[in-house]
Amino acid sequence: xxxxxxxxxxxxxxxxxxxxxxxxxxxxxxxxxxxxxxxxxxxxxxxxxxxxxxxxxxxxxxxxxxxxxxxxxxxxxxxxxxxxxxxxxxxxxxxxxxxxxxxxxxxxxxxxxxxxxxxxxxxxxxxxxxxxxxxxxxxxxxxxxxxxxxxxxxxxxxxxxxxxxxxxxxxxxxxxxxxxxxxxxxxxxxxxxxxxxxxxxxxxxxxxxxxxxxxxxxxxxxxxxxxxxxxxxxxxxxxxxxxxxxxxxxxxxxxxxxxxxxxxxxxxxxxxxxxxxxxxxxxxxxxxxxxxxxxxxxxxxxxxxxxx
Amino acid sequence: xxxxxxxxxxxxxxxxxxxxxxxxxxxxxxxxxxxxxxxxxxxxxxxxxxxxxxxxxxxxxxxxxxxxxxxxxxxxxxxxxxxxxxxxxxxxxxxxxxxxxxxxxxxxxxxxxxxxxxxxxxxxxxxxxxxxxxxxxxxxxxxxxxxxxxxxxxxxxxxxxxxxxxxxxxxxxxxxxxxxxxxxxxxxxxxxxxxxxxxxxxxxxxxxxxxxxxxxxxxxxxxxxxxxxxxxxxxxxxxxxxxxxxxxxxxxxxxxxxxx
Numbered sequence: 001x002x003x004x005x006x007x008x009x010x011x012x013x014x015x016x017x018x019x020x021x022x023x024x025x026x027x028x029x030x031x032x033x034x035x036x037x038x039x040x041x042x043x044x045x046x047x048x049x050x051x052x053x054x055x056x057x058x059x060x061x062x063x064x065x066x067x068x069x070x071x072x073x074x075x076x077x078x079x080x081x082x083x084x085x086x087x088x089x090x091x092x093x094x095x096x097x098x099x100x101x102x103x104x105x106x107x108x109x110x111x112x113x114x115x116x117x118x119x120x121x122x123x124x125x126x127x128x129x130x131x132x133x134x135x136x137x138x139x140x141x142x143x144x145x146x147x148x149x150x151x152x153x154x155x156x157x158x159x160x161x162x163x164x165x166x167x168x169x170x171x172x173x174x175x176x177x178x179x180x181x182x183x184x185x186x187x188x189x190x191x192x193x194x195x196x197x198x199x200x201x202x203x204x205x206x207x208x209x210x211x212x213x214x215x216x217x218x219x220x221x222x223x224x225x226x227x228x229x230x231x232x233x234x235x236x237x238x239x240x241x242x243x244x245x246x247x248x249x250x251x252x253x254x255x256x257x258x259x260x261x262x263x264x265x266x267x268x269x270x271x272x273x274x275x276x277x278x279x280x281x282x283x284x285x286x287x288x289x290x291x292x293x294x295x296x297x298x299x300x301x302x303x304x305x306x307x308x
Numbered sequence: 309x310x311x312x313x314x315x316x317x318x319x320x321x322x323x324x325x326x327x328x329x330x331x332x333x334x335x336x337x338x339x340x341x342x343x344x345x346x347x348x349x350x351x352x353x354x355x356x357x358x359x360x361x362x363x364x365x366x367x368x369x370x371x372x373x374x375x376x377x378x379x380x381x382x383x384x385x386x387x388x389x390x391x392x393x394x395x396x397x398x399x400x401x402x403x404x405x406x407x408x409x410x411x412x413x414x415x416x417x418x419x420x421x422x423x424x425x426x427x428x429x430x431x432x433x434x435x436x437x438x439x440x441x442x443x444x445x446x447x448x449x450x451x452x453x454x455x456x457x458x459x460x461x462x463x464x465x466x467x468x469x470x471x472x473x474x475x476x477x478x479x480x481x482x483x484x485x486x487x488x489x490x491x492x493x494x495x496x497x498x499x500x501x502x503x504x505x506x507x508x509x510x511x512x513x514x515x516x517x518x519x520x521x522x523x524x525x526x527x528x529x530x531x532x533x534x535x536x537x538x539x540x541x542x543x544x545x546x547x548x549x550x551x552x553x554x555x556x557x558x559x560x561x562x563x564x565x566x567x568x
Contacts, residue, residue, distance in 0.1 A: 013568075050403055052567040072316070076405040086396025088330060096400070099326045103319055103404045143400070 002061075003028040003151055003183040004049060009058035011044055017207060018044050021058070024202045024212040026185060031177050033198035034187040035297055041207040042187045043083045046153050049185075050080050063151060076104065079149035083156045083187070085140035087128040093139060094124040097146070104147035114145040117172060119165065133160040141169065145176075152176065152184045158193055166193065173197050195293040203300045211300045216267075219291030222299045223264035225249065227289040230274070231257045233282035241277055245270070259289065319406050324414035326401075331385055331418055335426055338381050342374055342430035350438045357445045367446040371431060375454050375524075376487070378427040382462040383482035385419035390469035390478050398567050412470060412561035416554060420462035424455045453543055454524040460546050461486050463553035470557045470565060490522045497534075512536050520545045 004026040011019040019041045026032045034042050047053040049062050051071030060067055065074040087096060093115075101111035115121040118138040123131060131139065137160045144152060154173075158166045174197055176182040185202075188194050194201075202212040211218065219226040232238045239258045243251045247266035252259040262270045274286065328335075349370040357366055392398055392415070402411055431451060435442040443451075465482045472478075497518070500511045516536040519526045523546040529535045537545070 047567070052399070052402055054564070054566055072319075072405050072407045072410075075403065080403045082399055082403070086399050088392065088395075088397040088400070090330065095326070095329070099322065100400075100404055102322045103401070103406055 001028040003063060005061040007059040009060055010056045012056055020207045022209050024209050028183050029181050030200040031184045031197050032200040032202055033194040034185055034202050036204040040204045042204060043155055046155050046187060050153060077149060078151045079144035080153045081140045081144045081155060081157055085136055089129040091128050093126055093128060100143050101146050106147050111146050114142040118142040137161055152182055155187045157186060158190060170197055191293045191297055205301050215291040216288045218296055220267050222296055224291050224295045225261055225264050226267055226291045227261045229257050229259050229287045229289050231284045238281040316407060316410060320410040320414050323406055324417050327414050327418040334381060339430060345374055346431050347434040350434050350442050354439055354442060358441055378423060378458050379486045381423045382420060382458055383479055385423060386462060386465040386469050387475040387478040389415040389419050390473050390475045394473040402567050408565050409558045409562040412558055416466055420459055420466055424459045428455050456543060456546050457522055457524045460550040463550045467553045467557040470560050490525060493518055
């Protein structure tokens with residue numbers, strides 16, 4: 001099932017085209033990185049996806065709904081954090097949490113849980129105007145989490161956060177995805193952070209999509225190294241065998257599994273080899289752990305001369 | 309469909325409570341000024357008003373003066389709506405399950421309907437409590453036309469705010485249109501008033517448009533056949549215009565209002 005379907009999306013501001021025939025999909029249950037240089041059109045696309053902006057042309061379906069025409073129904077199921085979250089300055093943190101919870105048909109207690117998860121619960125009675133940028137960001141994330149959304153759209157979620165808060169947020173995204181199957185779209189410039197959570201990527205530059213797909217597909221297509229986790233009856237023996245392969249650059253054994261990094265362009269050869277070794281070492285399952293976003297970004301965006 | 313409509317209305321109800329909460333300070337300050345002023349005026353002027361045959365102009369002067377406060381309140385409240393649209397509240401709440409028209413409707417009620425209602429009650433209730441004849445002396449029609457005029461311009465400013473999102477434009481145009489323009493427009497008509505006989509048709513049309521835009525000033529033209537419609541019709545046309553502005557604002561919000 002596709003969570004987000006975008007076809008030939010175009011959007012202009014005062015005659016200046018910002019998005020030109022943007023096309024991509026994000027399947028349900030994925031954590032998708034939305035990557036591109038400044039001014040690529042990421043924020044505009046996210047605003048079209050949530051129904052804050054109206055498309056000029058093209059098709060946009062989010063969770064099977066048209067964001068502009070069926071925005072109210074859609075936003076019941078989607079949480080969003082904007083790039084520069086703006087709030088009514090005079091309002092208290094608790095007031096915003098309370099009213100957003102009510103609009104989402106949830107209790108204040110649920111809003112408080114979101115506030116605790118993001119570390120803003122100690123500032124409930126403070127006016128929003130008194131919060132630092134980092135805590136405004138945390139408040140935005142808390143508001144996005146109210147109502148157990150099926151889809152989270154996070155625009156630069158780690159901006160203004162300290163390193164510990166960044167790690168907590170990334171862990172939260174991972175947990176939401178893993179435990180609750182939430183689809184997440186994360187737009188960020190911080191590629192190493194995205195690499196930690198994304199299993200899907202959409203690359204956009206100059207208002208056009210350059211590439212999109214699962215990390216596994218993209219890593220194969222662009223010859224970027226990939227990491228696999230293999231559970232086997234004899235992991236150490238399997239690891240000794242794998243380290244001898246010329247295209248395996250790293251092997252790690254732990255918790256009954258072997259983590260293997262395969263150089264770009266050799267994934268098919270590796271999987272064939274594993275098929276043979278699998279019988280000897282009783283391989284139980286193989287899981288794709290992730291690819292490296294930085295070289296993908298380099299090959300898809302920078303090599304085309306569109307990165308700023 | 310019933311479920312959808314129910315959800316829609318519930319969310320507008322929830323959101324208008326939030327908006328009223330944010331504007332509560334202004335409403336309370338207005339009440340703290342209006343109620344004592346109206347009550348004091350009623351007490352002090354009651355002997356004169358009730359003893360003179362026509363009721364005397366005293367209460368009318370007080371009501372005209374406090375109406376200025378209502379003008380300021382609505383203009384600045386509509387401007388705060390424009391500020392919310394461009395400054396963050398719109399982005400936050402329109403990212404929630406609230407329709408664009410519902411968002412605008414909540415603000416329309418809070419910035420135009422509520423101040424007008426509060427003003428009307430702050431004037432009518434003290435008069436009714438002190439002596440119901442005071443309300444008759446002031447003239448219920450006069451009170452209604454004054455409130456209608458502010459509501460009509462409030463709805464126009466609301467439409468302007470929805471389209472432009474400019475606080476400055478709302479404040480400047482609002483204060484100009486409600487405080488200065490009615491007197492500026494009287495100048496050309498005053499020139500015709502010195503000429504004997506019925507004014508030319510074009511002047512009567514102009515005067516009719518004037519009383520539809522400023523129904524509380526109908527009495528300026530009540531003699532000499534200068535207006536083509538009666539006071540009731542002028543008020544009805546002003547109400548229609550107000551409703552048209554409100555509907556246009558809600559339709560614009562539904563169909564075109566974007567949050568950049």
